[in-house]
Amino acid sequence: MRALMAGARVAGLVMAGGMARRMGGGDKPLLRLGDMTCLDRILTRLRPCCAALAISANGDPARFAAHGLPVLADRVAGVGPLAGVLAGLEWAAGQGCDVLVTVPGDTPFIPAGLVPRLLPAPSFAISGGQRHSLVAAWPVGCRTLLARQLGSITPDTRREMTRVRTLADALAARGVDFAVPPDGPDPFMNINTPADYALARRHARG
């Protein structure tokens, strides 16, 4: 697929459709870090670079009402985050966007320059030698390929077809390396457990 260059019309999607089992449930994006939620921190960094923003989440959308953004529910059940990416790509196409940038809602320290560095799409972020498959820029045109990937799942292929990496590899997505500041935190540190949350609160205090 042709790489989409800077100058593309970009939509941003914060991924909040998971179950947060390791945190004991609830909405990780609504966790507070100082005077802002994790979601607010992410939106503040995405907003200047995005023509449209939305949240990928299931259940009652009212819990995100204060943000005044579209809340996109999964329309394919049981396939994990790629269901959110597909809903996001379909929504972004309706917004006249060429690129969808996805960011997990539990990743509060994304860099301000994330979106331009991820262009041209398709691409994904790397830090400290680790790949962050959901910190990514997707050409909106790849929704047909993704729908086909999710529509062709069999019991034997489920594991492979539901991996975010499978889509990125099919698109020959480019890895973009981000530096980890010596005094931390990793820009893509995510909050999975109460211990991660405690650490993130310390980092947010500086």
Ligand SMILES: Nc1nc2c(ncn2[C@@H]2O[C@H](COP(=O)(O)OP(=O)(O)OP(=O)(O)O)[C@@H](O)[C@H]2O)c(=O)[nH]1
């Ligand atoms: N739309 C959508 N997003 C999902 C789904 N599962 C996970 N995600 C999102 O994908 C990202 C990575 O999720 P995981 O770390 O696998 O799951 P989690 O819910 O964050 O946490 P655990 O349940 O503790 O694994 C997070 O931003 C989740 O909100 C899903 O089924 N649908």
